[in-house]
Each structure stands twice: as C-alpha cells, then as structure tokens.
Amino acid sequence: MSYIVETRQLSYRYRATTAPALENVDLLVEPGTTLGLVGESGSGKSTLIRGMCGLLPTPPGTVRYQDRAVSDWLRHDGRAFRRQNQIVFQNPASSFDPRMTIATALAEPVKALERRSPPTSELVDRLEQVGLNAGVLGRHPRQLSGGQVQRIAIARALLVGPRVLYADEPTSALDVSVQAQVLNLLMDLQRSLGLTLVVVSHDLGLVSRVCDQIAVMLSGSIVEAGPTAEVLGDPKTPYSRQLLAAAELDSLIEEEAS
C-alpha cells in the first residue's frame, strides 16, 4: 500500500517552554479517502494538518507526501507541493482580504503558484462547481454570506488542482442550516475529483457521516485510528468512549429540540 501523506514520529513545539503540540504522531493517509481528525480543543488537530501541508518547520522526513519528504518538496518543488496540498480554514471571512473583489482573490493563488492569470471563464467554471455563479465575481467578501464565502474558499483551493484538500473545522463558523450544504459539497467534490480529504472537526456526528477513516487526538498524540465504523462502533480508549457519549448526548438534545 502506498500512502499519499505520512507522518512518522512527528513532534512539534511552538515554544521551547511550552508543552509539545504534537508528540510522535504516526499517521498514514490512503489516497482518495476522507480522514476525520477529532479531539478536544487544543489536542493538536490544527497543528497536525499544518504540519502535513508543509506550513510548519518540521524535521526532514517526519512528513512525507507521495513517498517524498515534504522538506524536499518545499526545497525543490514548492509551488507544485502547494498546488497539490490546499487548505480551507474555519472562518471564511478571515480567509479573504476584505479589500479584494472575489475575482482578484480567486486569481491570486493561480498567479502565485502557476505564474499565470486565469481567464474569467475558468473562475466561473470553478464557481459553478461549488454552486455559485459569475454574479459574485465583482463583489467583496462582506457582501456575501458566510456559506457563500466558504464556497468561494473551496473554489479558490480547487483552482490550483489539489490532490489533498485539508478542511479545518470547515462548517463550525456557519449557521446550522448551511453546515450540511457545505459538507455535502465537500463530499461531492471529494468523490467527483477523487480528492483525498482531511477534515478537522470536534463534531463526531459530522465526521461519522463524511469520513471513511478517523483519528482521535488527545494532548498532541493520536490515541486511536482506523475505519470510522470500527472506531465509533467499538471505541478502544476511554477518551474515544467519552467523545462518542458526548456526541450521542448532543444528537439526543438536538432531536428533542426539533
């Protein structure tokens, strides 16, 4: 089996004096799968995906993409690596410069990573892929809803042709009614484009609907990982059991409220 992304004994500390944000994390991601990273706030989920997509200064060889050290990719083929590994953040509003029109914001990564200006038709094609149209091109982020801006963030990532799409709490800043739409969009794109999707979430309900694989983090370590049905069906660690019980309680409360 060859993996698209691997971490081997990946550790990371933001400052020498603080506790490590990641400790000896081994993670294997199969191409074309959807992996959910779950765990409580501060457990290291965002740090891990930042490490996986080359945004942290990690020791050579601890993160590999397509059988090659990410440090090597960044040294020799940085733009290709960045194109192939895209990340969508939690808060759509802060992902965009408020002074830029959507057209300018969409074109930026293509200009930086591919050294070309994408024609409007290409921008419109990608907007249509995320359920929007050319009408948003001349607008600014503040003139759009949170759900629309998150769709545009996804379109911007797709424009450079990623193989792995990282989504850090992609729906938690959105209204509940819009969350399912954005999630369905990510699932459709993952299937139709054959993407590998890595979703960070503290929402086990979301992860169990979307992800084939799940990794549970606690204090900078992965405490349990495997196929979602196995991990959730028979959680091995007390922490995963707690997480599952909390998610079941949440869904009971939601059912009663509706």
Ligand SMILES: Nc1ncnc2c1ncn2[C@@H]1O[C@H](COP(=O)(O)OP(=O)(O)OP(=O)(O)O)[C@@H](O)[C@H]1O
């Ligand atoms: N820029 C930073 N500087 C210093 N410490 C940081 C920084 N970012 C994160 N940390 C610390 O690293 C640890 C892991 O944080 P991280 O954001 O990866 O966790 P998380 O699981 O994604 O949390 P959340 O669900 O709240 O986003 C935490 O102790 C956090 O306080």
